[in-house]
Amino acid sequence: MADAPTITATARLKIVKPVDGDWDALGRVLRALRAPAHRVLNAVVRELELNGPGEWWAPTPGDVKAKRDRCHPRTASYRAAGFFWKRERDEAAARVAKGKPYTGDAVIAEVEPTSSVQLGLAGAAYARHAKFAKERWKGTTSLPSFKGGSPIYVAGQGASIRAEDGNVILDMNIVSGGRTRLIVQACDGSGFARLRAMLDAPDMIGDVRIIEDDRGKGGWYAFVAFTFPKPEVATGGVMALHRGLKCFLTAAVARSTGTARDAYTAVLETGDDVLRHKAAYSARRRSLGQQKRQVGAGACGHGTARREEHVTKIEDAEARWVKSKCQEVAAHAVKLARVKGVGTILLEDWGNPAKDGAPELGAHVEYMVRSFPLAQLRETIEWAAKLAGIGVEIVRTDNNSRDCPHCGHRHEKAQYGTFHCAKSDMERNSDAVFAWNMLARYGKVPGIAESNEAMKKAAEAIRGGKTTTRKAKAAKVST
Numbered sequence: 001m002a003d004a005p006t007i008t009a010t011a012r013l014k015i016v017k018p019v020d021g022d023w024d025a026l027g028r029v030l031r032a033l034r035a036p037a038h039r040v041l042n043a044v045v046r047e048l049e050l051n052g053p054g055e056w057w058a059p060t061p062g063d064v065k066a067k068r069d070r071c072h073p074r075t076a077s078y079r080a081a082g083f084f085w086k087r088e089r090d091e092a093a094a095r096v097a098k099g100k101p102y103t104g105d106a107v108i109a110e111v112e113p114t115s116s117v118q119l120g121l122a123g124a125a126y127a128r129h130a131k132f133a134k135e136r137w138k139g140t141t142s143l144p145s146f147k148g149g150s151p152i153y154v155a156g157q158g159a160s161i162r163a164e165d166g167n168v169i170l171d172m173n174i175v176s177g178g179r180t181r182l183i184v185q186a187c188d189g190s191g192f193a194r195l196r197a198m199l200d201a202p203d204m205i206g207d208v209r210i211i212e213d214d215r216g217k218g219g220w221y222a223f224v225a226f227t228f229p230k231p232e233v234a235t236g237g238v239m240a241l242h243r244g245l246k247c248f249l250t251a252a253v254a255r256s257t258g259t260a261r262d263a264y265t266a267v268l269e270t271g272d273d274v275l276r277h278k279a280a281y282s283a284r285r286r287s288l289g290q291q292k293r294q295v296g297a298g299a300c301g302h303g304t305a306r307r308e309e310h311v312t313k314i315e316d317a318e319a320r321w322v323k324s325k326c327q328e329v330a331a332h333a334v335k336l337a338r339v340k341g342v343g344t345i346l347l348e349d350w351g352n353p354a355k356d357g358a359p360e361l362g363a364h365v366e367y368m369v370r371s372f373p374l375a376q377l378r379e380t381i382e383w384a385a386k387l388a389g390i391g392v393e394i395v396r397t398d399n400n401s402r403d404c405p406h407c408g409h410r411h412e413k414a415q416y417g418t419f420h421c422a423k424s425d426m427e428r429n430s431d432a433v434f435a436w437n438m439l440a441r442y443g444k445v446p447g448i449a450e451s452n453e454a455m456k457k458a459a460e461a462i463r464g465g466k467t468t469t470r471k472a473k474a475a476k477v478s479t
Helices: 023-034 037-051 073-098 105-110 115-138 189-200 272-295 301-307 309-339 363-371 374-387 430-441 448-478
Strands: 006-018 057-059 068-070 152-154 159-164 167-175 178-186 205-212 220-229 237-242 249-253 264-269 342-347 391-394 418-420 427-429
Touching: 006 023, 006 167, 006 189, 006 374, 023 105, 023 152, 023 167, 023 178, 023 205, 037 073, 037 115, 073 105, 073 115, 115 152, 115 167, 115 205, 152 167, 159 189, 159 205, 178 189, 189 220, 237 309, 237 430, 249 309, 249 430, 264 309, 264 430, 264 448, 272 309, 309 342, 309 374, 342 374, 374 391, 418 430, 427 430
Parallel strands: 237 342, 342 391
Antiparallel strands: 006 178, 006 220, 057 068, 152 205, 159 167, 167 178, 205 220, 237 249, 249 264, 418 427
16 A cells, blocks of 8 residues: 655744753854854765766775775765764864864864764755756756855754653754753744644654854754645645736636535735835835945945845845745635635746736836746745645646637637627626636636626625615605
8 A cells, every 4th residue: 555645844943942951052062063064065065076976985984085985875975974074073173282273163173963963964965966966967056065054954863852841842862972952942823833743743753954043033943844644635626826917816716516606706815015015125225226326335355245234134025025925825825725625726837927018017017027926926835735735736828818718709819907708798807717717728617607696796785785875864864
């Protein structure tokens, strides 16, 4: 019997404090493990690259130049990580003995990483190099390199998590001489759910990355990978999501094959906030550019980063907002899919919606639509749907703005804003028509009749409300 499908996700946990000892001692150990990590990673990648794809060799615990054993590249990565990390510690000890140490050399020479840390670091270097090897012939990437501040990688077999005395304990084997136990807590809503899932199945956790966040309040964080069974969705509904020009995202759920009339069409996201935020960030960058020209040459060399800091902060803030917006849209789409019993979500390729020009939008709106990272939005929706057990399919959208989903008549030109069929006389929002065509070409019946009925009821309600208001006013005047 085949294994049940699983999903691997990552939970971001804040390290509150160590169970044993204090923060000063823990901070010294973590910084000692982090300081040489990028140099060891680069050395391992260099070793894998120099050995070539045909013959894999790795340094033995002895002299790296004296003897080399043929082995698998994963084994080569692990041996190289141990060798180069030992060399880093020996060089740090030598500088301390000479009385000319660098900052942190004494602790680096003293702290000995365990095999779990070496294995985690070797796995990260091997994965990055393997990805580069696949893309080498395309010329789309270069040999991977690591900068300072690299995470502390811990292999999954060296970490465990459990609840103890009302706290969540992350137990890791990262330094020789004993286990390191840390009290951790979730950082957000999804983090609490993932933390509960890990505590329910502690054997499912995988690798751990320990990172120091030097922005804002700072602190140390543990990114814990864990695997859980893929949720089962017993429903077979289909929903189409159309990224439109007038409305940011339109959702259309196909008519159910059963007796339930669950067809639904609505604007999921208007996109007004996207335009406002993009305009605000653009105006701010324009203002900063003008101020920069007024300042003059200023700092150069190593001072460039400080000089460009005001621009970098704006770009980081915009990137964080875009990420939050993508997650918000994905959450809305998945919530609607669950309510309507959807098992499959249809998405477009989501290239540039105005690649052929969209003069009806205006130059300003067209630019804003172009500048939003639609690929990031698509990936976020795909990941959210995967976590909910909902399938995602990418469908073709040729002529969806020209064809009438009611009668099938194809118009000469694509229609924007309001779609009016010259044959069936159907007049509806073009984004809704586009989504209906996605459903129709997938073999599902779009909810045109249900949408018409909903519009009729809404119109009757409005007319009834106006009549009631007039009668109430007349009664008030007569009294």
